[in-house]
Amino acid sequence: MRQLLRQSNLNLSTTSFKYLWCFFLPLFLLFFSFSLFSASVKENNATLVEYLAHEKTHLTIAINEIKQKSAPKDEQEYNEKLRQIRTILSMNKAKIESLNSFSENQKKEEVNLNDQLKRLQQMPLANAEVTIQEKVGKIETLLTVNKKTTELIAETLDLAKQYQLLLNDVLNELKLWKANFDLKEKLKSIKAIRAKLNKELNILYENAVSSQDKKQPELTISEQIQYEANLYINNQRIAVIHQKLNALELQKKIIKTNILLLNNLDTKALQSAIDNYREVINQYSAIESSLQTILNSLTNQANLFVEPGLQKSVSLLQNDVKTELKETSNQKLILSKNLEDYQNQLKKQISTRQSLSEYNIDSWAVILNKLIDIPNLFYKYIKTLTIKVYDSYTWLDTFPAIFLWTVLIFILSLFYILNHVLKTLARDKERSRFTGYLYGGILVLLQRNIPHLCFFAMLSFILYFTSISYANSQLLIKLIIVWLTFRVLILIARLILLESISDSSGKDVKLYYRLKWLLLFGGWTTALMTFSHLLPLSILLQDIFNRLFMLFMLTVSLVAWKSKDVIPYLIRPLLKSKKRYFKNAISLLVILVPITLFTTAIIGLIGFVNLAWTMSRYQAYILLVLVGYILVRGLIFDALELFSEWMISSLKNGWLWIEVFLKPIDKILRIVLFLTSVLILFQLFGWYSDSLVVTSLEKVVQYSILNITGIHITVASIIEFLILLAVLVWAAKWTREFCFRWLYKNTKDVGIRHSLSVFTQYAIILLGTFITLHVLGLDFSGMSMILGGLAVGMGFGLRDFASNIVGGIMLLIERPVREGDLITIGEYEGQVAHIGIRSMRVSSWDNTQVLIPNAETFNKPFTNWTHQDGIIRTVIPIKVSRADDPVMIQQLILDVLAIIPEIVPDPPAQVFLKKIDTALIEFEARYFINIQNHNRVEVRSKVLFAITAQFKAAGIQPPIEPITVELKESSSVSLKKQTTEE
Template identity: 60%
Template sequence: MLFSLSSSWCLAKNQPLAKVVPSVVAQTKATATFSEYLNQEKEHLTRAISEAKLFIPPKNEQEYKAKTEEVTSILKMTQIKINNFEGFLEQLNQEQSALGQRLKHLQQLPVVKEGLTVEERVAKVEALITINKENIQTINEDINLAKEFNTTLEDKINQLEFWYENYLLEQRLLTIKSTKAKLNQELAKLYREIPTTTSPDVKNKALQRKATAVVLPNNADYEARLLVNNQHIAIIQFQLNTLATEKKIIRADLMHLKNPDNKTLQVVTDLYKDALNQYAKIEKSLKQIDAILNNQTPAVKSLELKKSIHTLQLLINEHLQKISEHKQTVLQNLNDFQSQLKQMISSRQTLAEYNIGSWPIIMKKIAAIPGMLYKYVKILSLKVYDSYTWLTPVAVVFFWTVFGAISIAFFLLNRFLRSLRGNKERSRLAGYLYEGAIILIERNVIYLWATSILLFVFYITHISFANYQLVVKLIAVWFIFRIFILIARLVLLESITDASGKDVKLYYRLKWLLLLGGWTTSLMTIGNLLPLSPLLQDIFNRLFMLFMLTVSLVAWKSREVIRYLIWPLVTNKKKYIHNAVSILITLIPITIFSTAVIGLAGFINLAWTMSQYQANALIVLVAYILARGLLFDALELFSEWMISTLRNGWLWIEVFLKPVDRIIRTGLIIISCIILGKLYGLSTDSIIVVGLENVAKYPIVNIPGIHVTVASTIAFFILLASFIWAARWTREFCYRWLFRGTKDAGIRNSLSVFSQYAVVLVGSVVTLHVLGFDFSGMSMIIGGLAVGMGFGLRDFASNIVGGIMLLIERPVREGDLVTIGEHEGRVAHIGIRCMRVSSWDNMEVLIPNAETFNKPFTNWTHQDGIVRTVIPIKVSRADDPVIVQQLILDVLATTPEIVSDPPAQVFLKKIDAALVEFEARYFVDVQIHTRIEVQSKVLFAITEQFKAANIKPPIEPIAVELKEKNEVPARIAAPTK
């Protein structure tokens, strides 16, 4: 057809324009012939355009070249034809102008001239002008059709080029496949040729292994041969990995050829980055193998083995050169793809096409969309019907059997979901999610059934996914927005009752907004999958951005209302749910608003890219919150089970569940960051990662034996915090669980402290090594520090040793009442260097351990807390001692703070001329009461008893000395009452 069309065009090509146009103007028959020619060309062009749009791929490379030459020649002839038509048009326009001038001239002439009236001449010229206008219009249509045909031919050339590139890539894949098969055969051969040096008489495998173990250490040739064989196997494995990487790159190129859009470019860029990483790893491994072979070559004496090693090194160098070339090509293509991606993202679609003249065309194209959808559904239905009619009877029976099974399964699922629902009040996040999921599935069972049946019909009739892709995506859009509306109904109408009616208003506002969003999303999906004009696609994309802008404004305006309505659901929850709700209520509107504004400004690709990154961040955040909530509920249920079932459930919670909870939270944060980095495309060769690696490797301290970098410092602080927490946990774990069978609390505490110190010691060595301290190279420095400690830090070392001995011998424990030198109080803490004693004046006294260990001290509560108190009591000589003793005993017996065992005692200690002195002895549990407190209470009670019995205190004898000059002083004793 293309050759026939080109031959028909040669007619106009061989007719000079100077001869054709005068004949058209001079004679009506010639004019009619020219018009017929133009109409015939119009029909030929229309038919040629329809046939050119049908693409039949070539069968081989020769057919591709023939078709390419054919289309290229027709394209050149089409361009010549366009030039001829433009020449026709230019001369017809000139002739039209000349006819207009002639018409004006005839209208100014007399009525009769040279046998013809002016009216006849004017009518003839007007007829020629009308025919000329029709010819001009036809030529314009032919020019437009020729240009359209030219564009169609260019598209066909692009399709042929795409086919050829795809053909070349497939040929490369076939080459890779054959090369891979050869390498696998060689690999299997190498595995079979692993050398053995056992005796031929040894047949038993166990004896063979034993003989090999004896012979191998003394057989250098065997070891060298085995090394060469293993390295050859490794090289082939790396060659296979290289082929797999090349295959991945080819797949990426095929993806880009089929759909060179923004999303595909991002995927291709990520694949190219991954390929570069694979090439770098393979190159590093091959260089290591080459270094191993270089080191082993001098020890090899066999010429054959040296030759094999040399061959392997040549193979490695050849493979390294190929990898280097591949890396350069991949890097260049990656830079090109990144430039295209940046250009595509930064491109802005202006509003220049949206003018008054274009709106009728836009409305006409929009009105044609229902017809296109009807045609699409009709064609798809006919394909399904035709495929169904070609099914075998067995396939038809299988189809209706599966149809019935699916229907019964969904019916039973609906009954089962109804039985699961109950009026049980939920108090945990998992309960709310469980009930919400059941309700959503139950209310969409009929639609899920219809969707399943539809997909099964497409599957059984062998309809390709490209044919029903639009149907699947529209169903997905419908399901998504329906679920959003149902969630809004569950949250705002069925779960919360607000007296002010704000929940109802917000629900209907969201409902109509989501309905609008569903329509805009559907139009955008139709615009991307149906062959619509780019102008309509841009309109639908901007409508979706406008919907997102509306959603962001409504969400921002209603954020306080949403928080107020949702807050009753999370009143009894933990703090992380409150924080999560506050973050999401604020973050989601800002994210959507920024994306919508950028999209409405014309940066559609940038908006979609930003929305993808923002959606990834929000998805990871929501997933982290849900995972954290579910894990918290699981740990809470587990803790309740422990308390109700185990004997020491609270101990298990403190020792195991709380550390597990902290580890899980840290792990969730790390996993979330890793997933987010993967979604953002961070790899080892990305600019951010490379920059962070350079910063992390920056040396802070670099001296012999100490090499501290930024990364080692960060790792040091992380490990330090981990070991501090581990030391505390180890002490609690050992005291509460590991040594719980130890009866002596002092020994139990000492063992726990020693376990803590062991973790601290290990942590100190590990953290310092991670920080950059090389202990093997610091032996001289450590020896010097040891000598310095022996002289200058002798007291410090003595205190350390004293603290350790205190923990071992346990002469004092925390909580004991001690008197050390001039200090008395309760022991608050026993450290590795000093002891902290809380005095009675509420002061903390730090006493070095050496003072406690080397000098005597008093521990009032070493065995128990029973301490004796002695109070001297003096009365007058005139009082009866027996009565006084009984009164004091009565007071001591009625004081509740005084223990009964050992019993209190009152002794007569002294009798002189003026007074009688008693000594009251009693015992007090100082772990419950203080000695001063009880002594004060006893003295007050004795005073009351003495007043009641009229017992008065004694009057001490007074000595008066009179001194005179030159006289011996005389003493006058005061009389005693």
């Protein structure tokens, strides 16, 4: 690939060639005469000085003329100019060698004159004193003339070398023009071939349509075969032509890529070319695969054709496909080689270090002059662009001119109205969400940049309407974009640090002014860098401006790192406590941005500018994707928050929809957003399907971890298994609640609703288990014997577990007990908290959770106190003295039971006389309470307290139990005495 980087033109007039031929011949004659007549030094020097002055003038004229640029019009003019330039180059090279030789002779003559002068000065003074002084004066005069001649030779030599460099540039530019010309001619030939192929394609389509129209309804078998064969061959030809057209499009794309590389061979252009070459190679592979399919089809069908004409057509088509396959394979090889060369060039450019050796004392004067000349260059550019716009405007007719002014007035009016609308919308309002802050910030930025945006819109329309090419106006457009960008950054800093936050310590004001001056410096640096890359400035100035921009990045990184703790503190009032993701993102950015900028700036300042630009591009990709992820995540969060508020206020089971629907959707959107961000990064980094990174990931994903009979587990299957397992866990968690609350809400019996919900949950778990295991790599058809063995083992070893499972299913079907029932199983009593597939959880009165296997409910009897309803009878024994009136006692107890609110009136409370003893009377109080609303122990205690208070008020004393005394003697003779005290 040519190493020429810019495209320029050549303008050589015939007058300049005449001048060159005029001074080359006298120069050689002069050198020849100087060698023959060296004795006449003074005369020769005078003649030489006159000639060198004349030569210097001619070289200056030639240099100025060659700078006037004009490209060849055709190939013939190119060949003529190429011949002339090569001739002038060889002659100018000979002149430079002659001037170098003559400069050496002048130095030797100067040495000789100095020696003569030294000898004359060392001679003793005598009668010939006047003669010696005259000789010394003549030698000094000759030395002065020799010095001036040497200086003039050096100046002429510098001009000749500069002219030589310009001639080499012109020669290179001619070669570049020739390369562009050849590529464009190739494009023309491709267009001609494409037109020819399209013509053939249309003919084939017409043949196919006409053959179908002429098809007779009744044909013999041989005629039908003949018709189908012709139709098949015609279709295959159409397919081959389509592939040829695709190949031509790829060649056209490659030629355009090569043209871009001829104009610019920087890292960005090389990366773009590498991406294009990879894409074209992949498309060539697809074309090769399609052609191979067509060839295989033709080979298989060729044996079926008997007619010689059909066989000949198939053979010709096969040869054509083989030729195209060979051409495609050759193109792939060439493109692969070029791709490898471009990759090596890109690596070389990135790893090239620009040293500081050119920045010496002599070069600073040149650099200063070029810096001073930048405003003049910009003025000339603006003047030239203005003249082009004015000339284009003067050529407009009346109606286009009126249309231009009408559109400009419309744009001005539109932005004026937009300014008032934005002022109304951007008034101070209370904002609580991230979307509100983002919306308000965008409105303020637009409103404060309305005049500048209006000017940019009007200027863009003028340039477009006057047909000014983008190549001529891109410098102005890019400078305006740079100005608007840094203005917006300063406005954002002002809005955040001055107008939205008030910090008593003054950190916000200090940080704002620090950022303001830093961004102003960055704006000027970026503008100069853009100016140096788009105008023909020297490589030295481009390197200076690149390093200035790297210095700006270094300063930004240091300021950002110094303020990494200040920034989150200052924007804390803008953040809500629930926006945790936003806080984490800010904390990540304030650390990540300074580090990336610092490393890039240091690498660029060291001299690896191309590497720094490449790194900065990829770092910018990462930061842009990260910021985009944060913004989109904030918008999604606010949208879901608004949706959840609407659900709670509008739907009956809004909280259920939030738990079942919105929260999983939020997690899914997070995963999708993350994967989309990774995919965008892959595309920006150029990691396509054929890249090393993607192929390595594919190998890792397809790596086989376990591969035995009926089990094949890979990394990809594990990832899929984990994803499905997460879905299954979510479904198993919320299916039961969702079915109970919404799906079976019309079922009146709560127990049936509960059973159906549980069965649905178990069905989802069972189905999901089989699916996830199948995705993991377990082939159940190949594992039938293993599963049978496991079933037998479960039948023997897991018998109790299986019986509990069956018991759980039977509990759900028969429903002898439900969640919330009060039961007594053996020594355990409490409320049923949960009925699972293996066990039942009972919450006892001691607030302990008792797990009872389901098989226990079938093997042992149990009591369900609330199977039908929650009304339970409580019996309290009450003993009084026999001296008390039983009827009065009964009435007192009934009065107490009647005033207790927890006791239900139906069935009514009862008091029975249970037993009459010699000393006591025993009553039995029976009442009913709703166990679902009240606690039996609490109600019993309340009843007893009330009865005690009632007895005390009625003067009834507590009964005294009879006492039994038993005496035992050593002789085991016992004497019993019973005493009863009234």
